[in-house]
Amino acid sequence: MKNAFYISLLLFSAFVFGQQKRVETSIDTTKNKIGAEFKLTLKTSVDTLSKVKFPNVKNFGALEVIRSYPIDTVKNNDRYELIKRYGLTQFDSGRYVIPSIKVIINNKAFLTDSIAVEVAPVQVDTLKQKMYDIKDVVAVDNPIGNWWKWLLGFLLLVGIAAAVYWYTKKYQKKKIEEEVYKTPIERATILMNSLEQKELWQKGEIKEYYSELTDIARNYIEEAIEIPAMESTTSELITGLKAASMKKKMKITQETIDNLERVLKQADLVKFAKSKPMEFEITEDRNKIQKAIVVLDSAIPVDVPAEEEQLLNEMQRQKQVQIQLAKQRKKRIQIAIAAVGFVITAVLAFFIVTRGFENVKDTILGHETKELLEGEWIKSEYGNPSVIIETPKVLKRIDLKKSLPKEGLALVKEMQSFAYGSFVGDFYLMVSTMKYKQDTQTDLNKAVEVTVQSIESQGAQNMIVKQEDFETPEGVKGVKAYGTFVKLNGLTNTSQKIFYEILLFGQDGGLQQILILHEEGDHYANDIVNRVLSSVELKQLKN
Incomplete structure (x- = not known):
């Protein structure tokens, strides 16, 4: 019994070994990046009368078959060597196993070897590569021009005029017929x-x-x-x-x-x-x-009516005249309303064609930043060291000392802040100046970090920060930081994307700061920002 068991085990091992060797399995690499191709190769050797069927599937385990290559046939004396390749990939990092694959040879199933592979993520070095925000929409020059807008407006006016003319002519014709x-x-x-x-x-x-x-x-x-x-x-x-x-x-x-x-x-x-x-x-x-x-x-008999009938007929005639006059007044009112409607429609159509629908809508319904941009601007001097700046509204003094940490407040000798709007609103403009108790060199890069942290402490999320040098027309150099962040509205549970710009200047132990926030995509606010920043003037400290 013991010998029989060993013989059976030997025969079974030979059978398994022969089955495994009947189909050879190999892969070009066991480590690859996300989305890269693994090339899996299946190879078998059969005689000229054998029939071989390789699997035709979309996935081998967790790996996706992105390409099934044609079978290569190599003749070796009285046998054929068949080579089948598959292109595999995976878009999630991790370790995966290509399972045993069933190959049919002469209606018998033979299993391939399983192979372990590793898919590695793509490394991104954020220290060497800056992260940039999505670019704003850029207007493309229209080679055709705007002539079609004028043509559309002209055709619209012609159509309205034709409709009014047809209605008036029809009414006048009917009135003439009634008189004739x-x-x-x-x-x-x-x-x-x-x-x-x-x-x-x-x-x-x-x-x-x-x-x-x-x-x-x-x-x-x-x-x-x-x-x-x-x-x-x-x-x-x-x-x-x-x-x-x-x-x-x-x-x-x-x-x-x-x-x-x-x-x-x-x-x-x-x-x-x-x-x-x-x-x-x-x-x-x-x-x-x-x-x-x-x-x-x-x-139809023609009777001479009696005196009473004549009086009754006269009263009826007068009544008919009054009715006709009322109808005519009603028609005149309708024509007047149609004329006024025509004029209003024509004017609106003209402005929509020449200025755009959004501009006309904002003019009629009102828009905060549009009204600020088109209103009367004021040029004023704020703080010490003073900042001379042109703004759409006078900035009001605010107290920011309470928002500063105690250790930071201990270093400040004098601080003045002025603002318009609200941080939770759609537009906010602030000018802040401070003087330190000791004459120290201001680190503007550190000041940018502190300002960004201050904005984040007020609820800003997902802040994107970009930084570059800035210089006033008078040659005073500073730092400009800008980017976007997401602001959450606790009442409506909605989010809003906000664009911000920060200007920082350090002079003789003092710091001057300008902060502007507005809703991203507001082109009126963009024009306000450009006008404000181009007007910045700085004065030296007063000792």
Whole structure:
């Protein structure tokens, strides 16, 4: 039994050894950087009749297959050596294991060796390489120019003017028609002639022709005989016409009523059933309508009203006049409103095209820094050693001694601070000067660090600090620090990105400081900062 166990173990070891050696596994490197490629190679040797299938997957363990290379075949006497390569990568640092991979040879599975690899992060030396903030948006010169804006504004003004002209012309035309058409028969006659001049049916617009033709007849009947002809169907209109003729004692022949009814029904077929009458039928229908209007008008009795009726009619006429005057006043008001709206729209369109939408919006709705920039500026002298500076508002004296540590305050002989705005607001400007008790050389770089720490103590987060030399027009040299930080609003739980600039000057044992904060992206504030900093003048200490 013991010998049998050793023999079995030997055979099993030989089997495993043979299986492992059937597919050789290698890799070009076991250490690489994030995102770099590991080249994994699988190699096997088979006879000419063998079938080999390499895996086609997207991942080997935690490593991603970024490329599967074609199989290389090398012939060696009566055998083939097959070489398969894979490109692997990983985008997180750490130690990983490429697991055993199953290769199928003649429908039998053979496992490759597992390999451990290491992915290292990319080292960034922040001491040698400065960190820079995201650049502001830079305006690109437009090779086309701004002519299209002027064209757009011109077309907008033309469109508005055309709309106002069309509305006014339509109203005036209607008013003229009301004045010209003294009686219903005159209106009907003029409209019939106008309809013929349009030659609608000759152009194939038969439906439009019959629609206008019957509208003329219906309008006449409604005005002259006083029945609701426009809202009635053909049957209702004929019934109402017969009743009105009996009531008004109008002598109308049955032929006239039949002709009118036939034309109205023909018009209904044309409008709703797409019927197309012949040319002679259209002419006959037109003549029948014209004759029916003339017959109806001549059949209306002309009675001489009694004195009471005349008075009543006069009162009704006066009432109608008042109604017409009210309508005319309403129309004039509408035209005036439209004209004012046109002028306002035109002016807004002009300024939007020439100055931009944001500028016009800020002008109308108001914008703090825009009002500061365009307001009256003041040039004043602050502190000792004094700083002469031009600002949009007079700076008010503030007390910053309470914010200084006791050990720092003990070194200060005199300190004066002036500011406009609030640190938690959208714009803040401060000028501060101090004199030390002892005559010491001021370290401006250290002063920058202290100022930055002071800003951070007031809630600034993620501060980015850049520093460069600064020189006034008079040649006084100092240090300029600038960058951005994030300010949190505790009430709304929102964050705001703030841009800051600090100027520091050291003179004869004294320190002069200018601090400006504003919302990033505020171009009005950028113009204010440029104007303020370009106006800085410094005076020597007074002993």
